[in-house]
Amino acid sequence: MSAGYERIRFGVEGGVATLVLDNPAKRNAFDPAMRVEMAEVVRQVQSDPAIRALVLTGAGAHFCSGGDLGNIAASGLDNGGWRRRLTSLHDWLKDLMLLDKPVIAAVDGAAYGAGFSLALAADFIIASTRARFAMSFIRVGVVPDCAAFYTLPRVVGVQRARELMLSGREVSAQEALQLGIATELVEPDALQARAQAIAHSFVGASPVALSLIKRSLALAATDLPSLLEQEANAQALAMGTPEHREAVRCFLEKRPMPFQWPQA
Template identity: 75%
Template sequence: MPQPYELIRFAVCDQVATLTFHNPAKRNAFEPRMREEIAEVVATVRRDRSIRALVLTGEGTHFCSGGDLSNIASVGLDNAGWRERLTNLHDWLQDLLTLDRPIIAAVDGAAYGAGFSLALLADFIIATPRARFCMSFIKVGLVPDCAAFYTLPRIVGPQRARELMLSAREVGAQEALALGIAMELHPPEQLQARAQALARSFVQASPVAVSLIKRALAAPGHDLATLLELEANAQSLAMGTPDHRDAVQRFLRKEPASFVWPAQP
């Protein structure tokens, strides 16, 4: 079946979905048409319960270079128009951020501006040594968008997030690893295989447990009593699942566990 998309590629294989930003002439710049296509894919993934994990990546040697400035300059919207255009992003951004299945971002080259923000929507970021992350918005008189005000401080802390947003300095791969932005670094030729291996490991994980863990981690602002109540509710649900009962029986029979995190390549 031919791809119905212009600026992305979408495929599902072995219960793993892969969304690839495909605008290589502009280093996979984030254009309005790309946003619309991503929204369609996110809706598809949320509906299709057979999909157990999602990989985000970029075509060629870059992840996403951020918003297409030539497009921004030519639109000519007033403040109300820009606000409406940006709030139209919020539904699918929230749907992606709250997706109840793991998201792995495989980052090579530039993850600038909105590209950095999109990578931060993932549960795991793996990168190549030539990956570069930058909250570049202030360089063009803008503020971070695509949920970066929510995601970045939760990963690096508010003080470092403030520094990265106000300085717009580039963060190399090794610093991204040290800051906790990236989980692993891999050579470019191994990046996609590693992303797929991580994603495929969740095909054997309990989907209920994965969903409950992601939901609980999305609410760290609650007090201890509230989190303990959330924990009790979540655990009682997890204990009633076939995945839990099967895992216990495997353990008692001294059989290998179904869910195994892939070893380093």
């Protein structure tokens, strides 16, 4: 893992980047320093073609407990200041959500408040059996942020999102799997290895196809004619890539395919 960061750890190995929220004394709570460092890393991942996937996780026994309430209380920001802070956060969070590479969140322990929202920004949530999730914003008298109004209803539906946001209740790992929030559940000691295995599997996938799938899914709530137009444009691009031609050759020659989802 690279040095030079105060609140995160970051490294790249074999085409896979790993970003670790590293403030375990506060269960990896967000503070301004962490947000600045995460923004820098997201830009680096986006701009480096050698990076093919990103694993997002937390140090210690937790993913992220949400905003650092001590820092929030001491900030002294007025309404305009809070809006500017959230707008700057949205800039890099949007970049993370629109990243043209798969993002895998490996969630252990608490994913509360903005931590839950951050996990939802990933393409896959691999959760340990002791993970727990909560839209806990209502408990401290604020509204969900970090794009939760966009992501959560798309995962669980509007009615269930309403219940989770208004109650602020905790969701167990098993319920998260049932609701579609978690992609898989694994034992805590297998969490990081499973997330890395999934991330490394994408090194063999077509980067063009991955990018086009993610861009098209971002338009999934738009009108049908626009989505069909995007589908036609994306498929035309994907069909012309060397990765597509090689995958077809492997299939026809009965050789192992370049991309295969790793068995659990």
